[in-house]
Amino acid sequence: MADTLCQTIKGTNSRIALLLEQARASLRGERDFGVADVRALLEPVGEMDAIVAQSSELRLLHPEAAVQLDLYKFQLRDLQTILQQIRMMLLTRQAGLNASQNNLTAVSRWTSAFNQTR
Numbered sequence: 001m002a003d004t005l006c007q008t009i010k011g012t013n014s015r016i017a018l019l020l021e022q023a024r025a026s027l028r029g030e031r032d033f034g035v036a037d038v039r040a041l042l043e044p045v046g047e048m049d050a051i052v053a054q055s056s057e058l059r060l061l062h063p064e065a066a067v068q069l070d071l072y073k074f075q076l077r078d079l080q081t082i083l084q085q086i087r088m089m090l091l092t093r094q095a096g097l098n099a100s101q102n103n104l105t106a107v108s109r110w111t112s113a114f115n116q117t118r
Contacts (some may be wrong), residue, residue, distance in 0.1 A: 002062040009051065009068035012044045016075045019044075023082045026089075033086050041079070048072065 019041050026033035051058065052072075059066045 002064060005051070005062060006065050006068055008049070009065060009072060011077060012048055015044045015048060016041070016079065018071070020033050020075060020082060023079070023086060027082065027085055033090075045076075047092060068105065 001098075001115075019037070022031065022037065023033060025031045028036070055069050059069065
């Protein structure tokens with residue numbers, strides 16, 4: 001039981017570490033962060049729900065799992081920070097796109113008005 005538990009948590013931590021690195025790459029502008037990335041993050045977090053609900057008890061029964069549970073907790077905190085940063089990045093990008101759209105609308109109207117005066 002303890003080995004299976006530790007392996008499950010360790011596997012989840014490995015997947016989250018990879019997904020965190022991909023999210024960091026998005027913040028550096030090296031890749032896009034999309035819906036598929038959010039779904040990929042939800043999967044391992046969802047798998048840990050039952051384990052996290054019993055984490056206090058598991059720490060007492062299986063002290064060897066405590067290290068992996070602590071790593072999981074640390075990664076979740078890191079993930080929360082990164083997701084907040086990604087949210088701000090996306091809001092900034094949205095504002096830029098809205099400004100560009102407004103500029104294009106103004107140019108389109110100006111062009112239309114110019115063509116009517118010819």
